Amino acid sequence: MKTKMTSVVTLLIATSLLFVSGCGSSSDSGATSEDGGSKPIAVVCTTNVIKDLVRQIGGERVAVTAIMDGPGIDPHTYTPSPRDTNALTAADVVVYSGLHLEGQFDGALESLNNRGIPVICVTAALSSESPGRLIRSEGGLADPHVWFDPDLWATCGESLAAQLADFDPAGKQEYMAAAAAFAQQMAETKAAAIERLRSVPDDRRILVTAHDAFEYFSRAFQFQVEAVQGISTESEPGLRRVNELITLLSEKKIAAVFTEQSVSDKNISALIEGCHSRGHQLKIGGRLFSDTVGADGTPEGSLAGALLHNVNEIATALAADAELAQ
Ligand SMILES: [Zn+2]
Numbered sequence: 001m002k003t004k005m006t007s008v009v010t011l012l013i014a015t016s017l018l019f020v021s022g023c024g025s026s027s028d029s030g031a032t033s034e035d036g037g038s039k040p041i042a043v044v045c046t047t048n049v050i051k052d053l054v055r056q057i058g059g060e061r062v063a064v065t066a067i068m069d070g071p072g073i074d075p076h077t078y079t080p081s082p083r084d085t086n087a088l089t090a091a092d093v094v095v096y097s098g099l100h101l102e103g104q105f106d107g108a109l110e111s112l113n114n115r116g117i118p119v120i121c122v123t124a125a126l127s128s129e130s131p132g133r134l135i136r137s138e139g140g141l142a143d144p145h146v147w148f149d150p151d152l153w154a155t156c157g158e159s160l161a162a163q164l165a166d167f168d169p170a171g172k173q174e175y176m177a178a179a180a181a182f183a184q185q186m187a188e189t190k191a192a193a194i195e196r197l198r199s200v201p202d203d204r205r206i207l208v209t210a211h212d213a214f215e216y217f218s219r220a221f222q223f224q225v226e227a228v229q230g231i232s233t234e235s236e237p238g239l240r241r242v243n244e245l246i247t248l249l250s251e252k253k254i255a256a257v258f259t260e261q262s263v264s265d266k267n268i269s270a271l272i273e274g275c276h277s278r279g280h281q282l283k284i285g286g287r288l289f290s291d292t293v294g295a296d297g298t299p300e301g302s303l304a305g306a307l308l309h310n311v312n313e314i315a316t317a318l319a320a321d322a323e324l325a326q
Contacts, residue, residue, distance in 0.1 A: 041168060044091035046102045047075050048293050049147050052303050053122060054095050056185075057160050057178045061171045068292070071261040075291050076232040079104040088112055093167055095160065098123040099134070099144035101291070103232060118167050125159035126152060135215045143231050145291070147303055148310070149216035150186035150193075157182040189304040190220065193311045197221055199319035207314060208245060208257040210268050213290035217310075228267040242267065246274035249282055256285025256317035262292050285317025 040063035045051045051066040058064065067084045068075055075097070080088070085108055088094055094112055096102055098121040102109075112119050123146060126134055133152060134142040146152040161179035165172035205223045207214055212227035226245060249257065249271065257272070259265045268284065275282035288310045294300025300309045 042092045046096040056182050074262045080108045093118045095120045099142045101144035120163045122156040145213040149220040150190040154183040154186040196311045204318045210260050210263040250278045250280040258288045260290040286313030
């Protein structure tokens with residue numbers, strides 16, 4: 001019995017140390033901001049999608065920066081530099097997406113945890129939902145690209161608010177009010193997107209992109225989604241996959257495929273060339289935000305703006321095709 005208890009305790013310790021890669025819970029230091037909140041809390045995020053979320057929920061109580069803060073940065077493959085590690089270490093709180101989106105950050109995040117720096121995972125609440133809304137591969141791996149389903153992103157906002165309130169209890173009311181307003185904003189964004197996409201008929205709702213970042217989008221807005229690469233950009237696609245997509249696009253006469261801000265256009269160019277050689281004039285329908293939002297100060301700098309940008313590009317390219325096909 002004693003041995004069994006010891007192994008349970010060992011397991012619990014091991015589990016708590018593993019939270020970084022599993023994204024199970026926040027590091028609850030119980031700390032409060034030094035002077036009751038008059039000085040903004042320095043929050044360092046991994047991606048600019050997270051930076052937007054922290055701004056929305058943290059408001060004036062936080063000063064936010066992101067390590068990967070540009071439209072061309074791919075979070076699956078980005079390795080933090082020593083300068084990035086210093087920036088993370090200097091933060092009051094670090095916020096990341098989780099579900100292995102930041103594939104090369106596990107070591108850096110774990111060392112923050114060891115130093116006692118609070119680390120917040122915004123998808124923690126989604127991971128513990130039952131029944132869950134995460135999309136999982138056959139092997140059980142969760143797809144990290146949850147932000148393009150506004151319902152899921154609202155839940156991440158609520159989870160972030162609760163975890164920020166753990167760190168800064170004086171701000172709890174503000175965080176909770178901001179999360180409620182954010183959920184409302186997400187509901188309105190979803191309604192606007194559904195309305196804009198109404199012009200795309202069911203048989204044209206096929207979204208082909210460079211990497212598989214749009215499964216949640218497709219579930220929320222009823223698209224069939226196909227990608228050249230999987231949910232991470234780390235592995236190169238096979239020729240077979242490229243040929244499968246060329247066949248699908250040519251046979252269904254899909255007019256457009258989409259490039260992404262954070263992924264090379266190389267594979268999309270291969271689809272266009274392949275379709276042209278089969279006599280199907282495929283074109284690029286637009287450039288979508290996938291793992292990043294736009295620059296600060298632009299409408300696309302927020303998740304809502306980036307999502308509506310994507311929806312506009314998709315509706316314009318695929319609905320126009322529908323008119324031509326009639
Ligand atoms: Zn991705």
